[in-house]
Amino acid sequence: MSEPLLQAVDLQCERDERLLFRDLSFSIVPGTVTRVEGPNGSGKTTLLRILAGLNDAWSGQILWCGAPRSASREAFLRNTLYLGHRPGIKALLTPVENLRALTAGRRPLPEKVLRQALAGTGLAGFEDVPCRTLSAGQQRRVALARLLVADEPLWLLDEVFTAIDVEGVSAIESLLQQRAAEGGAVVVTTHHELQLPGMQRITLGEGGVS
Numbered sequence: 001m002s003e004p005l006l007q008a009v010d011l012q013c014e015r016d017e018r019l020l021f022r023d024l025s026f027s028i029v030p031g032t033v034t035r036v037e038g039p040n041g042s043g044k045t046t047l048l049r050i051l052a053g054l055n056d057a058w059s060g061q062i063l064w065c066g067a068p069r070s071a072s073r074e075a076f077l078r079n080t081l082y083l084g085h086r087p088g089i090k091a092l093l094t095p096v097e098n099l100r101a102l103t104a105g106r107r108p109l110p111e112k113v114l115r116q117a118l119a120g121t122g123l124a125g126f127e128d129v130p131c132r133t134l135s136a137g138q139q140r141r142v143a144l145a146r147l148l149v150a151d152e153p154l155w156l157l158d159e160v161f162t163a164i165d166v167e168g169v170s171a172i173e174s175l176l177q178q179r180a181a182e183g184g185a186v187v188v189t190t191h192h193e194l195q196l197p198g199m200q201r202i203t204l205g206e207g208g209v210s
């Protein structure tokens, strides 16, 4: 088996004096999809933000490629894509402008590639309208187009199925599976009943990794 990209060792997190999880240990290995599951308020978003380096209120250890993440923060950030549970797009910008902004800090992509990615998420014909005129599902699709131009080996995705129609959900499932088949690693929080072959589960609220 490949070496883990990310390892969590004895993670513990409390919010408002309520213990969300403790003794939580798992490895995220290339070629896998991991679903973080649990009831509302069990800490899925909190865990994903901890893994993404966006929340410091935790104890335990997080390793990136076998070394403490804090010692290789730049490499970790360069190789990790995080999509939060809000689409995170700007209402006044067009899908093309938003996707360019979402890829800022990476190697600049030709406009043609951005447009292809938007078409790939079902937004052909909507590339140049302000995003405020798009539906909730279409706005989510603008953010999801980021996945179609992603070369980061680790994806951390929070509730990416929200507001997406049945066909879109199926396309995202295929994309996650394809990403894993190509050697990427995907961690996804979702209430959607995601069932992928070989999928690892991190279950919060009840404890346990399976």
Ligand SMILES: Nc1ncnc2c1ncn2[C@@H]1O[C@H](COP(=O)(O)OP(=O)(O)OP(=O)(O)O)[C@@H](O)[C@H]1O
Pocket (backbone or CB within 6 Å): 015, 016, 020, 038, 039, 040, 041, 042, 043, 044, 045, 046, 047
């Ligand atoms: N900004 C915040 N400040 C303080 N507590 C917070 C904050 N955000 C979330 N919490 C608390 O942390 C706990 C876990 O929240 P989190 O959003 O991680 O849960 P979740 O499992 O993702 O929930 P959901 O399924 O509803 O999205 C909740 O009890 C919540 O009240």
